[in-house]
Amino acid sequence: MFLTPEQTALIPIYREKWQQIGLSVKPIDRQQAAAAINTAYNLIDLPEPEIIFCDSPLDALLKIQPLSSQGQLWLEDASAIRDKIHNEVYNSLRKQLPRELENHIYSQLYNPLHDRLVNQLHHHVRDEAYDRLEHKLRERFMIFFLKMTSNNNFIVSELSACHGSWVDFCISVLNLKCDRSLYTLFESLTKNCGLIYPYAKKCFVCDRPQKIDFGSTGLLHAEGKPAVEFVDKFSVYCYRGVRLPETYGRVAPESWQAQWLLTEKNAELRRVLIQAICYERICQELQALELDSWQEYTLLKIDSDVDIEPIHLLKMTCPSTGKIHVLRVPPGVRSAKEAISWVNWEIDPEEFQVQT
Known part of the structure; x- marks a missing residue:
């Protein structure tokens, strides 16, 4: 059949x-x-x-x-x-x-x-x-x-x-x-x-519920307001399918604070916070430590128990525009050159010019 x-x-x-x-x-x-x-x-x-x-x-x-x-x-x-x-x-x-x-x-x-x-x-x-x-x-x-x-x-x-x-x-x-x-x-x-x-x-x-909000990915999602709400105001806050406590959910993601990462014990919620806050803000608000630098690249470390593994970041500054990009690199990376190589699929940084 x-x-x-x-x-x-x-x-x-x-x-x-x-x-x-x-x-x-x-x-x-x-x-x-x-x-x-x-x-x-x-x-x-x-x-x-x-x-x-x-x-x-x-x-x-x-x-x-x-x-x-x-x-x-x-x-x-x-x-x-x-x-x-x-x-x-x-x-x-x-x-x-x-x-x-x-x-x-x-x-x-x-x-x-x-x-x-x-x-x-x-x-x-x-x-x-x-x-x-x-x-x-x-x-x-x-x-x-x-x-x-x-x-x-x-x-x-x-x-x-x-x-x-x-x-x-x-x-x-x-x-x-x-x-x-x-x-x-x-x-x-x-x-x-x-x-x-x-x-x-x-x-x-x-x-x-009197309200249900799904994001474009098909996951429950609302920013600064409940994703699900009933007539008695019982509500569920969600960010990209992850349930949030009300203390986070009622605040718009652009206003989330990097300091929350220092006290949040739930690994999934820490991941969501990191994703929404972004590493650029985390570097600024948690005062990342500089471990090494090479040309326009700086290897940074967040010296706090923010995630399960230590957070090492490669900060890249565009020489022509001054725009800053930040990418996470493995915690075992010890130098800026090593971090650049990891980001660029193991290509030695000496072999290419900084793209502007």
Whole structure:
């Protein structure tokens, strides 16, 4: 079984359709969300729950936490909803697909969406919410609470949108068979709900973000403002796909301070700071030490614990314009000539003239 050219041409359309669903910033329709939740509970023979709408995932966790500490939710998760709907829909379709075709459809639909919707959006929002909550809870209870709100007992709308792309394609384009009532419920939950925490008697349903910003590279990115923001102002700051603490994120990158490198312990955040601040400013603000010079070149060292390895830099001054360029060189480099040679693929600096 192979895709026809006409079927192949429809893949981007279904990918874009479900990406828009997964990245929607429209407030959820609470009436439609409640109807979908009640139908899902009826499906697994549970009575309709008390539905608690939450402005953000952090809002949901803050509402779940006191109930869980009182033992009201322990062993009461209703994750069978996800298992019943998702697994039966997915499995019924997979059985009808040759493995090679299944892998191809996954690679064209599910995988690209997963990178953006789950690896970027959901994971950053989840981690930020847990980090905020961790400051409020004792370590021992935080471990207990994480078990209660782990991936095993919540429904991630972004992940459902990833699956929706290939499921919809298989049903609508390939005409594969599945339980249409289950698929309709799956589609309704995905389109009308944000993150869902289903428990036996209570169901917490999160609203969507009101703002999501991706940079040109497809990574969450915003400068001096949140990349993701919910109606209750719970926010996630990101720079080129890396989650930032608010102290950095609310400041425009051109105003970031090299001094932050001296106290930042996270290696990934130090890398982002170095990338944004640039070595020219780092040299100036951290007062780089001169190790050696040759003609218009100077070998410098940042005499601070800024990065995992010592930072050695080659400073190059254009003799005609006075413009300065700075490149990082390996810490083992001991002379300006050696640094020039390394930058120029081991060509001896005596063999070429300074380009102006």
